[in-house]
Amino acid sequence: MFAGRNNGRPRRCIFYILAFLFSQFLFILIFLRSESFDNVPFRQQIKHDNDSWDHYLDWREFISYTSERSAKFYLYNLNLSNTLGVIRKLPSTRHYSCGYRPRKLPPPSKANVSVVISFHNEARSMLLRTIVSLLARTPEDHLHELILVDDGSQDVTLLNDLRRWMGGVFGARHRLGLQFLANRERMGLIWSRNRGASLASGHYVLFLDSHCEVNEGWLEPLLERLALNPQLAVSPVLDPIDPLTLAYRKGNELLKGGFDWSLHFHWLRRQLAEKELPEMPFKSPAFAGGILMMSREWFLKLGGFNSYLKIWGGESIELATKLWLCGGQIEIVPCSRIGHIFRRRHAFDFPPQSDAQETYLHVRLI
Ligand SMILES: *[C@@H]1O[C@H](CO)[C@@H](O)[C@H](O)[C@H]1NC(C)=O
Ligand SMILES: *[C@@H]1O[C@H](CO)[C@@H](O)[C@H](O)[C@H]1NC(C)=O
Secondary structure: OHHHHHHHHHHHHHHHHHHHHHHHHHHHHHHHHHHHHHHOOHHHHOOOOHHHHHHHHOOHHHHHOOOOOOHHHHOOOHHHHHHOOOOOOOOOOOOOHHHHOOOOOOOOOOOOEEEEEEEOOOOHHHHHHHHHHHHHOOOHHHEEEEEEEEOOOOOOOHHHHHHHHHHHHHOOOOOOEEEEEEOOOOOOHHHHHHHHHHHOOOOEEEEEOOOEEEOOOOHHHHHHHHHHOOOEEEEEEEEEEOOOOOOEOOOOOOEEEEEOOOOOEEEEEOOOOOOOOOOOOEEOOEOOOOOEEEEHHHHHHOOOOOOOOOOOOOHHHHHHHHHHHOOOEEEEEEEEEEEEEOOOOOOOOOOOOOOOHHHOOOOOOO
16 A cells, blocks of 8 residues: 555656646647737638649749839839748737737628729839738738729839739639729829729728738728728828838837828827727827728718829828818727838939929919
8 A cells, every 4th residue: 555655656746747748838839829820821821722822923924024123213122022922921010919809890791992002113023012912911801802003104014914913813713803004194193092992892992002011910900990980091000111121020009190280291109098008099190101991982072182182292191181170080000010111212203393292282273
């Protein structure tokens, strides 16, 4: 009896040690899972057409037509962009709780989005990465259509090549609506966005720039907010992508957008209220960047962007003011992240005898 006890003690001891190690292992496993929740590989993301994965890799031919332009022309690292691949894994920059909180989303038939991308002299690799990251990281049911507007790019075969490439990748199986529009001459971002929105048929319209990479789960938090208030316009937090290294960094969720009496945009510090967490959606006087999403009907009812604004600049402040005056509201949603290249200066020319400010501060006699 005694002997049996003495034998049992070390065994029990080993059992406890093993049980302890196992529980630690389980704990680490659970922790890692919640950490990597946002980093599901791209391949698993495109459940609907796994077999077209090879097409995604096959972008060499498409980008090889990039015109003989230097990196100086684009003001970002073109060579690096061409070697990064059509999609890359991005770090998860939002708060970890954003990924596993259940979301109350309306059905896709009541909440789908038309994405409008207007571009002017964008490098092919950059434009394609914007599009593919969007298609790979957006729930298929909620993505109604993609409207691409070529605003007078010098690369004249770009739009047709893009049409062919996307046709090859998606074929007829995909029910995503695709529209390829070309302006006869350079009309500017504002005009192009209005044109895209007027041809859209989805419930919501999202205006996206052509040098972006959307991050995992970017759409759901925005849809959730819009479902609560149809007069809302929402914007993700923009994660800066470095123009030289193309490194993807975490954007600051403690900044909101504002402007002064000369209609210059300014970042304003966001003051957290008591019990307000940084990852919660917050109100902002203006959009912190040009990427925004709202009900298409509401956008058209507000008259879209003022069509007297030229090229670029001022449009988001103008829309913000109209929203205010007509009972709308802007919200920035930190659980939604979109990477965006912030260039040090404009990569394009403004019309002769004007600068950025003149495109929106000018007198018009009607
Ligand atoms: C980019 O690539 C081109 C051709 O492949 C090469 O001539 C050029 O030197 C490269 N530029 C940089 C900055 O690496
Ligand atoms: C998308 O939304 C529009 C407008 O609400 C609706 O007419 C259309 O049927 C929706 N599409 C799908 C596929 O549910």
